[in-house]
């Protein structure tokens with residue numbers, strides 16, 4: 088269970104009043120401005136008169152950033168998935184008038200209903216929290232060139248009647264995400280965003296049907312900063328990489344949000360140890376090909392101490408690979424397939440302490456150092472095929488681990504003979520066969536430790552092979568083999 092806290096973690100890093108962010112300064116909004124407004128239009132002239140330094144960068148991004156364009160046969164599929172989300176980003180879908188009659192619900196019952204519906208609509212994570220005014224954009228930036236159905240560029244955002252937020256997390260396909268920065272990762276983003284968009288729109292519609300005001304926020308029409316809102320709703324914490332880091336899926340998810348005046352019980356924020364873990368771990372920063380993720384200490388930005396992502400560097404790299412990159416997401420130690428091993432390790436990672444340092448070191452040992460790691464990931468469209476090893480291959484590998492452990496065990500018995508330990512060999516042999524131990528209770532304890540260790544080794548190697556990561560599997564084999572030798576020798580002794 089996550090540890091609920093009274094205040095979100097960022098409160099400790101607040102150094103003054105936080106100003107509302109203008110969505111017009113967001114890079115996607117600026118790319119839209121450059122692409123969709125005529126030269127000489129009032130919107131363009133006013134913006135670049137106030138921000139002359141932004142014009143050249145925006146021109147380049149508008150020219151060069153074409154997400155999902157290098158997907159071969161899959162390019163139109165990808166574009167269609169994003170377009171499906173854009174169609175339902177219009178005001179007529181995300182907002183509307185509440186039903187005239189209100190249904191009376193207790194805050195607990197209301198929260199239970201919306202969370203249950205969110206899960207039915209496809210949310211992998213859902214939480215509720217307060218809507219704080221500082222996370223609401225001050226002005227609209229994404230109007231798609233003042234397209235019909237969208238609010239106009241620069242119109243003020245007013246959500247003052249909304250007191251609560253429902254934040255939903257939608258997991259990105261882990262296999263596709265592991266292909267980062269190749270094309271499959273942008274497909275994974277598109278699918279998660281599209282499911283999130285539909286879920287947010289439907290959930291807002293349901294709440295309006297109960298007689299309360301509700302607005303959906305999703306990929307093409309966020310009017311709130313999705314990450315801090317998700318933090319307030321207890322989905323996770325803000326990470327060094329600048330994304331939401333969750334206990335369940337690491338960085339590998341996309342967000343959909345509904346804001347409302349429906350009286351809701353709030354889950355409250357969580358402390359899952361991300362701040363202290365990220366302090367010790369700079370893996371995403373080391374991997375980031377553009378140097379956009381800062382190393383070292385947090386710095387002040389908008390009255391908050393945080394690791395501030397350099398978005399311009401990041402987007403420049405997006406335009407190079409024609410995807411949303413996601414290398415940081417896929418390389419984060421928390422973004423791993425949901426196996427028992429990773430679930431257990433993630434639980435340990437949520438506790439603050441020096442063991443987090445050891446976990447970062449183990450991550451580098453098993454998965455390779457960021458600067459040296461052979462990513463070994465499938466390139467391009469080949470990653471659209473399943474990346475897990477087939478069952479019989481995994482069974483074979485586990486059988487080899489068990490055989491190796493038995494070999495180690497018998498080998499250590501053999502080693503004991505020349506040392507004049509023959510009397511002990513018979514005892515050890517009968518222990519291995521599971522017979523009543525002539526070694527006494529201690530012998531049984533030793534035997535069980537050896538057996539448990541071997542089974543653990545087999546399961547760990549199984550997990551790594553399931554991920555198709557050969558380096559961790561080999562390192563695990565070596566570690567378990569070495570300790571098996573020691574245990575075997577100890578048992579004979």
Ligand code: SF4
Pocket residue numbers: 374375376377378379380396400401402404405411412413414415416
């Ligand atoms: S998406 Fe890529 S370029 Fe951007 S911060 Fe992450 S690793 Fe760096």
Ligand code: SF4
Pocket residue numbers: 326327328332364365366368369370371372418419420421
């Ligand atoms: S890779 Fe490490 S530093 Fe980056 S977000 Fe994940 S845990 Fe934090």
